[in-house]
Amino acid sequence: MTKPLTVGVDGSDASLRALDWAVDEAARLELPLRILHASLWDRYVRPAPKLAAVRPGQPAADEAVVDAARERAARLGPGVPLTAQDVADDPFGALLRAAPEAYALVVGNRGRGELTDMLLGSVGLTVAGQASCPVVVVRGGDANVAGRFGRVTLGVGGPDDAADAVRFAFRTAAARGVRVEALHAWRSPDGDGDAGGGQAAAERVLDDALRDARRDSPGVAVHASTTEAKARTPLLAASASSDLLVVGARRRDGAVGLHLGPVNHALLHHADCPVAVVPRTG
Incomplete structure (x- = not known):
C-alpha cells in the first residue's frame, strides 16, 4: 500500500500554505494525501481560524476546519486521492502517531507575535525532531x-x-x-x-x-x-x-x-x- 503524504492543518495561514504545498507535492509524486486535524490543537497554539466560521474549540469548528481543508485540497488537486480526518489528540501526538504510516509529514512554520515569519513553533520543531518519517516544514518566500x-x-x-x-x-x-x-x-x-x-x-x-x-x-x-x-x-x-x-x-x-x-x-x-x-x- 502506498503511504500518503500527510499534512497537519489547524485553520491558520501557516497550515493553509502547508496544505497547498502538500497538494502540489502529492500530485507530483503520485501519492495519496491525508489531511490531519487534531481537535486539541487550540489548547497549544490558539490559531486565528481562517477556515472555520465558528468559535474554535467547539466540535462544529473542528468539523468546519476539516471540511474546508478537504474542499480546498480537492479544488487544487482534483486528481489527488485524499482523506481528511479529525482526531481527538494534541498536535504532537497526532502527527507523531501518523508518522509510521506516512511517506512524509508536512507542517507549516509557526511562531508567535511579530516573529511568526522568523521562528519555528513548538509543533513543527518537536515533530521534526522525533518523527520516524521525513518532515517538511513549509516556510520561506512565495517564490x-x-x-x-x-x-x-x-x-x-x-x-x-x-x-x-x-x-x-x-x-x-x-x-x-x-x-x-x-x-x-x-x-x-x-x-x-x-x-x-x-x-x-x-x-x-x-x-x-x-x-x-x-x-x-x-x-x-x-x-x-x-x-x-x-x-x-x-x-x-x-x-x-x-x-x-x-x-x-x-x-x-x-x-x-x-x-x-x-x-x-x-x-x-x-x-x-x-x-x-x-x-x-x-
Missing part, C-alpha cells in the same frame, strides 16, 4: 514555496545520516524535473595546514554519498560542491534560491526534549525555503 527556482538543495553530512536524505532529494527532484544541488561543508582542525587534504576528503564523502542515487536516477541533473565552512552558512545561503532544502536528521540519541542538532535547528528557524528533515532508517 520558494511555489517552486520557481528549479533546484532542490541537498545538505550532505556524514555517512550515517546521508543515504535516506539523498534518496528523498533525488526522488523529489525527479518528480519536479529539477536539478539537485548537493553541498558538503567541512572544517579543518585548528592549526591544520593541510587544507588540500581536507578538501580531497570532503570530495570523497560527497562522491560516496551521491554514487548510488546518480546511478539509479540518471535523468536527474546534479551539481555537487564542497566548501570549508560551518554547514549552516552555505545551506542558509542556498535556501534563498531553492525550492526545497533537504537534510538528514542529526538527532542526539538519549537527549531529553528535542533531538535535533544545531545545524538542523538553524535551518528550521531561518531557511528561506521549505525544509525537509529526513531521519535515518537503517
